[in-house]
Amino acid sequence: MQTNTPRFKADLVGFLFSLSLLIPSNYGLDIFGINFEDIPLIILLFYFSFEYVKNFKFLTFDKLFLSFIFFFIVYTNIFTTEIFEFNKTNLRFYFYFILAYLCIKSINFDSKNIIRIFEYLSIVVFVNFIIIIFKIQLPGVIDGWISNNTGSSNPFTSGRLGGIQGGGPNVIGIICTMYALLFLSKLFSSKNIYSFILKNKINLILFIISIFNLYLTYSRGSYMALFLGFILILYFSNNISKRQKSIMLLIILFISIVFISMFPSLFLKQSNRSFLRNLAISNIDFVYGVGGGNYIKEVYKDYLITLDDETLINQFNIKYQENEIDDHELVADSNLNDQAQGFIKMKFDYRDYIIPRSIVSFFYSNDNINWTQIGESHTSGYIIDLVENSSYFELGGWADGQSPGGSYLDGFVSSLKIKIEDDETEIFFTKENRDKDYFIFLPMTNSFYDNRNDGKIVFDENRLQLKRPRSYWIAIPNIENISGKDFEITIKLSLNNIPKGNETIFSQSSILPTTDKVNNQSWKWSIIDGRMYFFWVSDVVSGYSNFLGGQSLRSGKLISENGKFNSIISDFSLSQYDEITTAHNGFLTLAVEYSLLLAIIIVTLITYLIFKNFNKDNKLFLSITIALLAQNFSNDLIYSPDVAIYFWIIPMYFLYKVTTSYESNNPTD
Numbered sequence: 001m002q003t004n005t006p007r008f009k010a011d012l013v014g015f016l017f018s019l020s021l022l023i024p025s026n027y028g029l030d031i032f033g034i035n036f037e038d039i040p041l042i043i044l045l046f047y048f049s050f051e052y053v054k055n056f057k058f059l060t061f062d063k064l065f066l067s068f069i070f071f072f073i074v075y076t077n078i079f080t081t082e083i084f085e086f087n088k089t090n091l092r093f094y095f096y097f098i099l100a101y102l103c104i105k106s107i108n109f110d111s112k113n114i115i116r117i118f119e120y121l122s123i124v125v126f127v128n129f130i131i132i133i134f135k136i137q138l139p140g141v142i143d144g145w146i147s148n149n150t151g152s153s154n155p156f157t158s159g160r161l162g163g164i165q166g167g168g169p170n171v172i173g174i175i176c177t178m179y180a181l182l183f184l185s186k187l188f189s190s191k192n193i194y195s196f197i198l199k200n201k202i203n204l205i206l207f208i209i210s211i212f213n214l215y216l217t218y219s220r221g222s223y224m225a226l227f228l229g230f231i232l233i234l235y236f237s238n239n240i241s242k243r244q245k246s247i248m249l250l251i252i253l254f255i256s257i258v259f260i261s262m263f264p265s266l267f268l269k270q271s272n273r274s275f276l277r278n279l280a281i282s283n284i285d286f287v288y289g290v291g292g293g294n295y296i297k298e299v300y301k302d303y304l305i306t307l308d309d310e311t312l313i314n315q316f317n318i319k320y321q322e323n324e325i326d327d328h329e330l331v332a333d334s335n336l337n338d339q340a341q342g343f344i345k346m347k348f349d350y351r352d353y354i355i356p357r358s359i360v361s362f363f364y365s366n367d368n369i370n371w372t373q374i375g376e377s378h379t380s381g382y383i384i385d386l387v388e389n390s391s392y393f394e395l396g397g398w399a400d401g402q403s404p405g406g407s408y409l410d411g412f413v414s415s416l417k418i419k420i421e422d423d424e425t426e427i428f429f430t431k432e433n434r435d436k437d438y439f440i441f442l443p444m445t446n447s448f449y450d451n452r453n454d455g456k457i458v459f460d461e462n463r464l465q466l467k468r469p470r471s472y473w474i475a476i477p478n479i480e481n482i483s484g485k486d487f488e489i490t491i492k493l494s495l496n497n498i499p500k501g502n503e504t505i506f507s508q509s510s511i512l513p514t515t516d517k518v519n520n521q522s523w524k525w526s527i528i529d530g531r532m533y534f535f536w537v538s539d540v541v542s543g544y545s546n547f548l549g550g551q552s553l554r555s556g557k558l559i560s561e562n563g564k565f566n567s568i569i570s571d572f573s574l575s576q577y578d579e580i581t582t583a584h585n586g587f588l589t590l591a592v593e594y595s596l597l598l599a600i601i602i603v604t605l606i607t608y609l610i611f612k613n614f615n616k617d618n619k620l621f622l623s624i625t626i627a628l629l630a631q632n633f634s635n636d637l638i639y640s641p642d643v644a645i646y647f648w649i650i651p652m653y654f655l656y657k658v659t660t661s662y663e664s665n666n667p668t669d
Contacts, residue, residue, distance in 0.1 A: 009106050010113035012047075014120030016040035021124045021175065021642055024138055025166025037166070041099060041645065048102035060659040065101050065652075068605075069094065076594055082291040089292030089593070092641065100648040109656050115620065117649070121179040122203075125210045128163055128172055132216060135159070142168035161216045165642035170635040173222025174643055176214040177631075178624050181229045183207040185620040188237035221634040225627035227256075232626055236619035261356070273634065275376050275554040276580075280588050289594040299592060300580050302569055303553065339411075340560030341494035342366040346506070346525045346534065348487050351383065358384040360548045362532035364558060364565040368492070374532055374567045375556025378548035386483045386508075387537050389522040392439070392446075392475035393418070394509040395491075396466055409503055411495035412463035416476065416506075419488040425479055429464035439475040446475070446511055463494065475509065489525060498560055502528045530557040553580070586636035609654035621650045 023037040034042070076090050077083065107113040130136070131145055132155055138144030143166055147159040163172025183203055190196035197204055214222055230252075234245055276299075283290065283299050290298040297304070297318045304312060305320055312318045342365060349359040362374040395416060396409055416438075417426045427437045434440060440449040440457060449457070449472045457472070458465035464474070489506050507524035521544065523536040533549035549555055556567045591599035610625060628637060628647050637643050 006106070006108035006110055006113050007116070009048075009051075010110075010116040011120075013044060013103050013107065014117040015123075016044050017117060017645060018120040018123045021163075021165040022127055024143060024164055025140065025641070037641065041095075045095070045099050045102065048099075048106045051106050052102055060663055061656045062105075064655065064659060065097075069097055069101075072097070072598075075598055076289075076292060079287055079595055079598075080289045080291040080593070081294070085291075087292045089639070092639075092644075093292070096644045096648050099645060100652040103649060104652045104656055109653070109660070111617070111621075111653075114649070114653055115182070118178055118182050118620075118624070118646075121175060121182070122206045124165075124172075124175055125179050125206055125213060128161060128176075128213050129209045131164065132161055132213065138162075138164065140166055142166075155216060160218045161213055163217075163642075167640045167642040169217035169219045170221055170631065171637070171640055171642045173214055173217035173219035174225055174628065174631050174635075174637065176210040176217070177222050177226045177229065177627050178646065179210045180207055180214065180226060181233065181623045181627060182620060183210075184230060185233050185623065188233055188240060189619075191239060193239075221631040224634075225631040227252075228630050229623035229627035232623040233619055236616040236622075238616065273585075277585060277588060280585070280592050284588075284591050284596050286596045289598070290592060292593050295584070295589050295592050296580060303580070338498075338560040339494070339496055339563055340498065340565050341411075341563065342565040343368050343371075343490060343492050344505070344558070344565070345371065345488060345490040346532070348534070350484055350486050352379065356383055357381050360534040362549070362556075364567060366564045368490075372567060373556075374558055375552075376554035378534070378555075380546070380548060384536060384546075387522040388481055388483045389508045389510070390478055390481065391511050392478055392509045394504075394507045394511075395438075395474040395476060396504060396506075409466045409493070409495065409499065409505065410497060411493055412460060412465050413474075414463045414492040414494070416492075417488070417490040418476070418479065419490075420480060420482055421485050421487070423479070427476060428462065429474075430462045431459045438477075440472050441475055441511075443471070443473060444511070466493075473509075475511075478508075483522075495560070498530050498558055499527045500529055502526060527558065530559060531555050532558065584636040585634065586632035586638045589636045589639060606651050609651050609658065612658050613654045618654075621653065625650050 017040070020037050020040045023040075025035065025037055027036045073090075073094060076087075076093070103117075104114075107117075135145045135147065135155070135158070137147060140162075142162045144162055144164060145159055146162045146169070148157075160169055161172055162168050163175070165171055165175075183206070186200075186203075187193060187196055214226065231249075234240065234248065237245075240248075279299050280295075296316060297320075301320070304316065304318065307315075309319065312320070345363040345365070347359075347361045347363065349361075351357070352359045357379050359377050359379050361377040363371045364374060365371045395413060413429050415426060415428045417424065419425075427433065429438060435448065439446075441447060442449055466474075491506065503526060505525045505527055508522035510521040521537050523534070524544065526533045526535060531549060532555070533547050535544040535547045537544055538546055553569070556569065559566050559568055587599050587603055590602065606625075606629070610622065614622065624646075628643075628650075631637055632647070638647055
């Protein structure tokens, strides 16, 4: 093959693009952010730059691109907080734009040659299949095979695929999606599907491998991207009748419903996306940006400033100036030691409207009228069927063995409200109501506590003191079985301090037998270092192994402030590293770093190019573009060194087609 033909150049582009995805990230050079995985793309840039100069021909396509890149460079250096400073993120954008432009120029704008670029993804798909088979783990946190440390040899339960390229499951997920869409486009374009399969057995095997890899990424964004891309390919396929298309869509819909029903937590589990999105939106300016690569530094400032300077530099390459920190008030841990009184509430929604998942939320109030949620709502992504239990409810939980280490709530409780669906019961912990509306029992029994022999129980202003962790426990009559129902628990209490340990607030006790069965522990509402948790039991052996809540950014933290309850964001720890470095909306990130105006301009241009090229001849390119765009709204693919070049090369091809069409319709002398 001649080395100057467009086909050779397309093969070279496809091979070097794929090669860059097979080199682990951040290895080697680290010169201005350049490492070994960047070398194949840099080789292409120099090679095509030489070709560009040698065969220079100035078209409308060139004029529009050069105008855009000039505008982009000027804007990203002037309308940010870092005016004309060296910025590696800016350089990467310039690099991807220019490389995509040169690639399209050099391979002669031929759609068949563009397709050849994506065919080389078969190498990446196969190598990542080997990663799964041998469970090869790479040094990065989300690279290679990401083990869940269960010790299982079953690939479906022992971990997930993160890929070699360094972008994690979402990136290798969209790479497998692009190859799958390539195969499906060819399959549905063939006059005889069965004949095509027989003649392309290797491609069929690689397609199956790509779907297998994609599944093991457990990337919901990639699943959605594949679905949308497939729908578009099906829409443009002339060799399939409307009836066949309808049947296929119904089958896919049925399989999707069954799949979601079988693995609901995979699709419906709690996500930080809405919380992180709101944080980002609050940092957007219409004209000015915070600067390329400063998204994490600005959006998560309130969290990151709680870390020491050395950790910030080593983990995030971030350093805050003193004036940046002074602008943000920090709440000290001493707030946990102060007294506070008010109301706290846990809300359990058995079914989130029509969505088959349970939701747990936590709230506080200082007047029982105005309620503030502590963090965000939590869900495991599936229906939580609590173990049926007819034993007492327990306030505190420590005397029935459900709080570890003898921990307990230190303070007074005034009242308790239990709302189960439409039924509501309120209990006041007065001396007169003792042994009527509630009971005080000896530890681990249902024997009544005797003041004369066992010590005095303190009542103060119609409040019961919670002070003696191993002396007694407070039992509430179990009104009805709450399994499979919505319920709320509201407690009015005065605490001497916000619990720092693992302390149970309210639980379903395991103290009483019923017929031939014993009531085992079912669920409990706990507070750990100011953070709310909901634990529940699936089986006796596993115990309280299931929980919602925790130290997520969305969880929030209960504190005391001037004698009342309040809440703050949770303290940040390095265990949450993935939480703030992944799952960003790419265009939202662009808006934060470079302004809303620039993001709108880019999205508008891409949308226009899609609209102008929306026809069956472009079905593969359209399906891949829609898939990339869809996933970019949940993951910042336009920032990913691993997949960004694939993202920009199709819009660049569409731009050429639009300008060529314009020139042919408007010839000049």
